[in-house]
Amino acid sequence: MQYPETLNKLIQILKSLPGIGPRMAERVAMHILKMETPDINNFAYTLIDVNQKIKNCSTCHAITEIDPCEICTSTTRDTSIICIVEQPSDIFAIEKTNDFHGLYHVLNGVISPIDGISPGDLNIRTLLTRINEDVNEIIVATNPNVEGEATSIYLAKILKPLGVKISRIAHGVPVGSDLEYIDSMTILKAFEGRQKI
Amino acid sequence: MQYPETLNKLIQILKSLPGIGPRMAERVAMHILKMETPDINNFAYTLIDVNQKIKNCSTCHAITEIDPCEICTSTTRDTSIICIVEQPSDIFAIEKTNDFHGLYHVLNGVISPIDGISPGDLNIRTLLTRINEDVNEIIVATNPNVEGEATSIYLAKILKPLGVKISRIAHGVPVGSDLEYIDSMTILKAFEGRQKI
Numbered sequence: 001m002q003y004p005e006t007l008n009k010l011i012q013i014l015k016s017l018p019g020i021g022p023r024m025a026e027r028v029a030m031h032i033l034k035m036e037t038p039d040i041n042n043f044a045y046t047l048i049d050v051n052q053k054i055k056n057c058s059t060c061h062a063i064t065e066i067d068p069c070e071i072c073t074s075t076t077r078d079t080s081i082i083c084i085v086e087q088p089s090d091i092f093a094i095e096k097t098n099d100f101h102g103l104y105h106v107l108n109g110v111i112s113p114i115d116g117i118s119p120g121d122l123n124i125r126t127l128l129t130r131i132n133e134d135v136n137e138i139i140v141a142t143n144p145n146v147e148g149e150a151t152s153i154y155l156a157k158i159l160k161p162l163g164v165k166i167s168r169i170a171h172g173v174p175v176g177s178d179l180e181y182i183d184s185m186t187i188l189k190a191f192e193g194r195q196k197i
Numbered sequence: 198m199q200y201p202e203t204l205n206k207l208i209q210i211l212k213s214l215p216g217i218g219p220r221m222a223e224r225v226a227m228h229i230l231k232m233e234t235p236d237i238n239n240f241a242y243t244l245i246d247v248n249q250k251i252k253n254c255s256t257c258h259a260i261t262e263i264d265p266c267e268i269c270t271s272t273t274r275d276t277s278i279i280c281i282v283e284q285p286s287d288i289f290a291i292e293k294t295n296d297f298h299g300l301y302h303v304l305n306g307v308i309s310p311i312d313g314i315s316p317g318d319l320n321i322r323t324l325l326t327r328i329n330e331d332v333n334e335i336i337v338a339t340n341p342n343v344e345g346e347a348t349s350i351y352l353a354k355i356l357k358p359l360g361v362k363i364s365r366i367a368h369g370v371p372v373g374s375d376l377e378y379i380d381s382m383t384i385l386k387a388f389e390g391r392q393k394i
Contacts, residue, residue, distance in 0.1 A: 002292075006250050018225060018228050026286070041245065049206075051237040054204055091198060092223075
């Protein structure tokens with residue numbers, strides 16, 4: 001006996017999600033089968049809701065239910081600093097620190113010739129329109145890999161002529177880690193970025 | 198900034214699925230956000246479909262879209278053997294071997310006083326109605342743990358008076374494993390169940 005057709009369809013969909021393998025997809029599908037009708041309907045309608053209600057902020061491209069997003073419309077945020085990130089999810093990671101109170105701008109990717117992504121594919125034009133006399137500093141928080149570095153260098157090159165201060169988040173040894181297990185490139189960056197105590 | 202409300206709701210639902218932790222739920226939700234509208238609708242309607250179309254076979258309690266299920270209505274299966282399993286998913290695991298051609302009966306659990314599950318909570322009454330002169334053997338394929346063993350002993354006790362042969366699947370060293378890493382109870386069972394070669 002094969003899985004019933006609809007169950008098989010559900011397993012295939014679950015298998016296509018990141019981090020869910022074939023065995024786990026079967027396990028999750030079996031769990032869903034045992035869920036109560038209101039819970040399963042809630043799951044289905046939440047999916048439809050997420051698709052219909054969540055959009056990108058027209059100013060900073062963050063994901064939001066209201067446009068412009070709550071950060072762009074906030075009166076308590078520091079509008080003199082803009083932090084540039086690759087993905088909307090990076091904003092939530094930074095917001096969890098409760099330390100950065102400026103604005104954000106989502107590039108929606110990084111420059112990557114190998115994947116055919118050029119500067120024109122990123123949200124750089126809308127970034128340029130946001131830079132006015134209010135803006136003092138741009139923090140580039142792209143990921144610390146080859147593409148992220150290349151993108152930060154590109155951004156520095158086009159933003160510097162606008163007379164704005166450009167900074168890059170520090171690379172170094174993560175808090176709570178063990179030097180023994182850190183790769184040499186990170187240790188190199190940690191030495192380069194050493195600070196007086 | 199917190200996650201938008203609907204996205205947060207989706208993350209909570211994903212987190213409640215087996216094997217999906219908080220970080221993975223966020224990752225899967227972000228993936229779902231990027232899915233195309235037809236794909237996300239397909240996901241939602243498959244959930245509703247699974248809930249509406251899949252039921253339990255009234256004979257063997259397997260999950261099926263048609264009642265009775267395709268195994269119970271098949272003309273090619275050996276109706277003289279019934280294999281007793283705990284969960285509908287166990288049937289798919291056994292069917293993958295392509296070796297067993299009899300019928301199944303799903304108990305829908307095991308006797309477990311600690312969880313308040315007594316024989317009356319299992320599909321035992323419907324099992325008894327299926328045992329007629331056609332049935333020669335009942336194979337008890339409950340899981341090899343305390344509850345599975347207790348349930349197999351209970352079933353043997355109530356089925357033996359009906360004059361039917363009752364057998365239990367073998368416990369032993371799994372194929373492809375390494376004796377060094379096998380627990381002693383399994384090795385004990387493997388010795389007890391040794392066969393002439």
